[in-house]
Amino acid sequence: MTSRRKWALVPGFVALAGAVALLSAYSGASSSQNFTPEQPINFPHPTHVQKLGMNCLYCHYSANKSPDPGLPAVGTCLGCHNPIEVGPNRPKIDSIPARQSVEIKKLLDNYADASGKPKKAIPWVRIHKLPEYVHFPHMRHVNAGVACQSCHGQVQRMQRVYQFSSLNMGWCINCHVNGYKPADAVRNTEGYPTAADNALPPKKARYDCSACHY
């Protein structure tokens, strides 16, 4: 190694380190994206949404009227998984007959006594978590026509739910500044945007700090 190369080494390392630092900062490496925890009950979104065609708002009942999307009460589950009628069985869906299901058994055994009266709530593991200093009003987004899937991903296809988006500030800002295309909402809900949809201008939002931070 000639002396010239030797001298080039040190600054080279420094530059490399700097580049790495910048890259990690820029990519928001601190995000908990793709966090896929095991839930106490393996609730199959696909079955309920795609097979049974349930709407997100059936369980997450306050997403369109409150900052908080709402978490279904155990009573809501028991409404269909009626312990008296079907017991630990999967309810009968038109042609498909009712049959035993481990997860539902968990729901009933662990969380309700014989009479179906609830005993204990389900300690779901929280996946989507914004820091306390960020105020995210769900209803504003839902009512503005933002499809749930745009941020939460294709939950209706997830056997186990994971954090789809980075939830980083830059990720929010991008949409607030550039706007949200109504056509995307159609695509995200597995539809095909019409020409009319595509013609619609993107919906912008405030990019002012005090819109979310207070």
Add this chain to the structure above:
Amino acid sequence: MAATARPKTMAELSPRPNVASANQQLPGVIDYEQVDRDIGGSLSPTAGWFGALAVAIVLFLWGAGAWTYQIYWGLGNAGYNPPVMWGVYIISFVFWVGIGHAGTLISAILYLFRAGFRTTIYRCAEAMTVFAVMTAGLFPIIHIGRPWKFFWLIPYPNWRLIWPNFKSPLVWDVFAISTYLTVSATFLYVGLVPDIAVLRDRATNPVRKRILAVMSLGWRNSEKEWRHFARMYLFLAAFSTPLVLSVHSVVSFDFAMAINPGWHTTIFPPYFVAGAIFSGIGMVFTIIIPIRKFFRLQHYVTINHLDAAAKLCLFTSLVVGCAYLVEFWVAWYSANRFEQQYFWNRVFGEWWWAAWIMLTCNMVFPLSLFSQRLRRNPTWLFILSIFINLGMWFERFVIIVPTLSHEFEPWQWNHYAPSWVDISILVGSFGWFFMWFLLFIKQLPVIAIAEVKEIVPPKLRSPHVHEDAIDVTGRHQAYEPDTPGEFD
């Protein structure tokens, strides 16, 4: 071997006082070997040095401990009384940045002006600059409430898609300080290269030799290298000259850009720069006078050099004093009640004593330098320099604390008293500064060997046979016999 007689004193060699200049010789210095020997000799560690270093390190560790404590418990452990939200840390920040000004002034500006008296003191001053700025740079971080977020002041691409506020003087500070530190460190290093080469050649310890070899960038003392060196040095001098003015101007904006009475004034940039140079030269005295004594370098750093530096000190002191008076005049002339009440409060209010320390130390005492006898009296210069350091620290105190404690809103007037944490960290900063400086003076020449050699008369013929001479440019001159039959 050449008998080294006791170096003649200044008095013996040049009875009448003179002004040092570029062609000023050092009568006390006989030849190059003596230069290498004296300066090189100053590098061997002594017990006293180890003691001093130990003290410095202990102080530094104590300050570091205090900072850790403060980070854990929150800034509440520092002595802030709202609305006095800035205190000892910002005072010390400005103080240390100020110290860091003399170095570049002496090494760069005086170099451009060919002021010869800089030759022997500039290395010391430059090192002081670098370490002082290193110290100053810590204080803003110590000062802020969430030090772990300090990097937010640095513009870098990030996923938040937000940048620092380039309108804020604090962001300018970040740029100013980091630039200044980089440039002055480079300047110091470049100037050091030939001397490191000398040390390399004299080094006996192989490890040390290897390190010095790397640091000297393979300096071979060739003519080409000297030409490049001279050009590079000139360029860096020219490059860092404006920085001397800009850095402390930017620091002064921290205050001038706010609307507070006593801060919001256009005189601040020149006032701060002058003050900075003043304090810097004070610190140079504080450092160089003991060094020349303990390292026995009196015949390098001559009384003439101190004399000339003292004149510069006197001049800056006059500028600063003028600025003080102008401030009062402006306050009166503005007919602005806030301003007037504030300046009255400055000298007769709760902090009258601080104001008077500032005025006496920075304005009155330096007037003694009009007397040549005192100018040429190292002891007095040393004492005075201590007063100057004190006075300049209190100048920043007077700027910051009385303003914040006695501002627009009378209901929020308050007092201020530093806590033991403030004081510990301030003391620790001195430990940190002197730790670096002490390490420096024992590892690298505290006086620029090469430049000193420029003003030392070349080695004259000696009775010894086969002795070569090195001329000013360091070029090797083979000895030619001129008396026939000498080798016979």
Add this chain to the structure above:
Amino acid sequence: MTEPAGSAGVKRRDFLKVLGAAGAVTTTVGCFQEDVEKLIPYLVSPDDTVPGVSTYFATTCRECAAGCGLIAETRDGRAIKLEGNPVHPVNHGALCARGQASLQGLYNPDRYRHPMARKNGKLERITWDEGIKTLRDRISGLGAGAANAVFVNQHETGSFPAFLDQWLAGYGMPAHIAYDGEAPHAVMQANRQSYGSAWPGLDFTAAKLIVAVGADFLEMWGSSVAQQLSFADARAKLADAPRFVYIGPRRSLTGLNADEWVACKPGSELAIVNALAGKGDLAAAATAGGVDQAVLQRLAGEIASTKPSLVLSGVTTANALDVALAVNALNVAAGNVGVTIKPAEALTSFDRVGSPNDLRDAVQRMASGAVQLAMFRGVNPVYVLPKSLRVAEALAKVPFKVSFSPYPDETTELCDLVLPDDHFLESWGDAESVRGSVSLQQPAMDRVFDTRATADVLIGVTKGDPATASRIPAADYRSWLIGRFPGGAQAFGAALARGMAPGSPAQSTGASRTVAAAPAPAPAPLEGQQGDFYFLAYPSPVLGDGRATNKPWLQELPDPVTKIAWQSWIEIHPTTAARLGIENGDHITVTTAAGAVTAPAYIFMGVRQDVVAMATGRGHTGYGRYAQNVGVNPLDALPVAHDASGGLALATVKARVAKTADSSPLVTTEGSARQHARGIGRAITVAELNGPEEEEVEHFAGDNKHDFLPGLRSPVANDAQGVLGNPKSKDKGMYDPEHWSGMAKRRWAMAIDLARCTGCSACVTACYAENNIPTVGAPWQGRSLRPFHSGDGNGWDTRPGANILKGREMQWIRIERYYEGGEDGSSDFDTRFVPMMCQHCGNAPCEPVCPVYATYHSPDGLNVQVYNRCVGTRYCSNGCPYKVRYFNWHGYGEPARRQYAFPEPLNWQLNPDVTVRGKGVMEKCSFCVQRIREAEHRAKLEGRELVADEFTTSCAQACPSRAITFGDAADEKWSVARLAEDRRAYHVFEELNTFTAVVYLKKVNHPAGGAR
């Protein structure tokens, strides 16, 4: 919430605890990845709540006898904020500081968490069944002794007293003693005699002249909120507003609001009133009162000539009853009855208040050992009665003592059985504030702890014994209430929505004890006593008789007059202090015939030179961590003296004053009490107001006057102003003026009418409640900055208010109290109360200096503080001319720390819409941005624009004098936009070009004899 009990409810509370913990843990410090959290769903979702959206319950405040109407805001089943009930006849939506702070009574960390009984000397946990059984056995064991049993209950209106008497009668026990240490008994008895009702309606707006003889009607005297509303309305009439004269030895908060103060000696009021009424000798009165005869002359003339007037009495001397009667006679003579004094619109709050004589009598019977069983609810005799009465010794003679108090107060600590009561936000009840209407009290949330409403406990006692089970047919107190509610359950449920219903609560059948007790020994006449000072104890405007002292918000709230918090003080006149060589903070000892108290001196020109005054409320030896060992109790130096009505006489003793060696700094938020002619709190006389347009305002040299900018436009900072900026300005800033979101068209602003503001400081506490502001003055929150000084040696500064001593209080809104005149110590000085909060400058000095955009201007004109972006350089605070930015010096928001300001369960009250700040960040008034955003969300959901004045900030909502108006100054439909154009409008420090969004309206003074 119609089904508070039941498993779901209990679980819901657990669920809330989880979220609460999460909410409190993550402060702005936590930018890192949090630990995995659990989401606990409801088991059965309550039909009446939407998660994340507030539910509101109308109920009634029981902090004092007034019984104001409340709206309790609950989020996810937890009460987080109290506001006045707009439809309530007493407070019309306003609420005082004590009402706001009752939330901290509900969530007080020192509340008893379960019933307890004394076993071998100490209180130990028992079950409710055990507790009730113990009480039942004791009562049945009484036998003949029942006649001597004592039940002391706090004075309250509504059905409970009647219910209680009925219950007591069932066991042959005498009717209960209703005690109210704060009520002015003399005035009430006089009113009963003169007007036929204890508290006739007072109409200040009708008066042309108000004379208060020691009547602090803005403080503890009667129903302060109602009186404040009326008083402020009267003064805001500006043109023919009433002039207000205050007569008394001490210039209280009410006195500071007066245009003139006649500083008379205590005890001389009777002579003066008679003289003013023309029934006495002016000269004699003047000498007796130590006042200028000319002044009395003029006043007598004014009273004679000005009709209608309103003269009020509130003296606490031994002859208080005579004074009150004389004053009433004066009113009758002046023809004020029916005009300014309206017996027809009487407040019934005080109708059946018992006389303190009864309690004193009971204590004496206890001391004699006659009492077998004593029960206390909401009264703390050991503390509220003078030490000289030796209540503790008396209690020791009672074999069995029961306390229903939910707090560990001094009396309860001595009791044998503790059956903690529910807080009024957890239980059912009713109150009668005005005749003919009942205001209902319903639980706003489930119980915080294992407590139980006393009424239900009493029912439980009777139910448990078959012999007595039939006495009370109802299953519990709620059904008992419904049972006697006209229209039954359905009407009851319907009425709950408004919290009000016509009708009247049950009337007590028990014999009134007002006459039963023997009158107290008449105290020695003041003039005859030893000592050269009159010792004057007065109920603290904030802490009352001490029952509010365990709430950190109120401990932290500076006294409206002296601005001292977390400390007791003795007020002394500057001249006297100079004579005795006393300086602020020097400890002085006041020695009377009955005892002595020592406290730091506060030099106050609002007391006579021969008076030392002291506030009650502090000096608890128990009552929880926030009250214990903070300050001293002036009652320790008071003799047991009652006026003829039985009211405790507080100004009956002379004292000697001695300076002691030691001294301690005053825990005050006051910097300089003088404006130094800086025009912060400005005033004009009514003459100037009605005079020509150019009245001379307090400008000073170098102040260039600006025209007021319509819509508060700023000429420079367009980035701050959006489309409201000056179109000619080059500075377009970071927002495009055509900002597509409607945001930029708004300019949030505030108008503060100094003619209305009385300085009561209710807004301050309301702000604490809304914005999660930490209290920092508790004795364990201060770090000692000099390790070997004022510390406990472990780095803690254990002085109460240690942080406030360093000026580190966090009051986003503070009330500045400036004096004008009186430098010579004369009684003739003017007081300006200036509420000061972030001015949201259009051209803010704090914004450009922040290096990280943590503070910046939003397009709708807010000066925003982004906590999570702040790095804590504190440069913004330096720039702020108003000094309204506050820094988190310690981790007040971090639960793991000793300085944590919201120890469980106080953190249940935290507003989920507001970030809890961590250490090292700056914070300040946000104009309640969370309320702005909430209103915008609501409007958006309903697909409409914001309606003018549709919402307001917390301070404006609470303000009992309606001095604060908030809204959009850019839209003239909002009332703030109109006020901004008012002729009295000005900006503080206008000359600094800050273009603030806060407009102050000048105070209006009514000097004697018109313009001065």
